[in-house]
Amino acid sequence: MNQDEKLSILKDILLTDEREYAKKVEEKLKVVEDIVNKQKQLSERVDPIIDQKLDDFVSQIPKTLGPVITEALKTEIKNSQDAVVEALFPIIGKMIKKYVQQEMQILSEQINAKMNSAFSFEGLKRKFKSKRTGVSETDLMLQELAQPVIEQIMVIEKGSGIIISEYSKTQAIDEDMVSGMLTAIKSFAEDAFEKENQELNYIEYDSFHIHLQNFSEYYIAVIIAGPYNIVFKSKLEDKLLDFAQNYINKEDIKDSDLFSKKLKSFFE
């Protein structure tokens, strides 16, 4: 037995346990390495699919979950109305308070401006009117501040409800639909009362007043925001009659462009 063989036998005797341990460690390391590599490979393939699915899910939320959430909210609100009122009351209360404060401030500033002009011609006129009519100066002042505003004027063919002409500063509603609906309401009311030569003259809708001025072939609907009183009504009627008698002839009714031009120039 030479020197090397002796050394090998000695190594076997001394290092057998360590070698087995090292082998086990190596095997475990390999397993861990495999797992890491596999996960990496898997992740590369699966991640885009998950991302896509997530994107789809997010985009589908309004469609799939929207109605469910809305329904759940509705039920929840219905079942716990007191709690909802309790939660909303302070917020809405604050909003209303703020709005009223702001409006009162504007009103107060406007009244101050009017008071400052108490000795102007307008002021003296108001004083005289107050003495003559018995209405207090304050009331007259408030009346001056709260003026009705004409939002829209529609000239509508009787019967068909087709719009002949329309004028408004801000186009907000579909005039064809509104003119049709007004005509249907008018027809219904006039039919229901079954009295000849009686026509619907006025409709109130939320904060708007709709004045209806009837003529033989058409009627004019004037949508007014703000206070609608007898004085304003009378003035408006005079103006509409003046327009119909002095500015419009039969040919204009057939030419909506010409009618619209005349309507605009008269009321602007």
Next chain:
Amino acid sequence: MKISKKIVLLGHFGVGKSSLIRRFVENTFSEDYKVTIGVHIFKKNVTIPEKGTDVSLVIWDLEGNDDISNTRLSYLLGTHAFIYVYDVTRPATYEKLESELNFLKEKQKNTPITVVGNKEDLVTKAYIKQNSDNFGRLTDFYVSAKTGGKVDFLFSNLAESLIK
């Protein structure tokens, strides 16, 4: 110049007047039956390529009436065209077709009437052929609000005829 025309749809209860209009205006259909009370008004602009113009159709959907003489006559005033709708599957809706059309002609003399048989999807072509002497001789179009069959054609054809 803007052209607007008033179209009025008439017929018995449940023949599908509102469904036809909804199919034409909104391209929707629902199996749920909601009865029309009074009148509903719809609007749709139709382009007539040959004339290079747009026509605004203001469509009045009247409540159904089993007897046309009960229709509120003031709703018919100033109508440019009537569409009389019946249900091809319910004889009660077309049995008095001729007299109902005569009533309309008498009340609005010069207004054209288009007669439409709705729910065509529920019957066969053979059934329609069998009834050619019945409702067939008075009908202009067979349509289906459910499938949308010929609904667009009905209204665009009407719009075109009104501006000739």
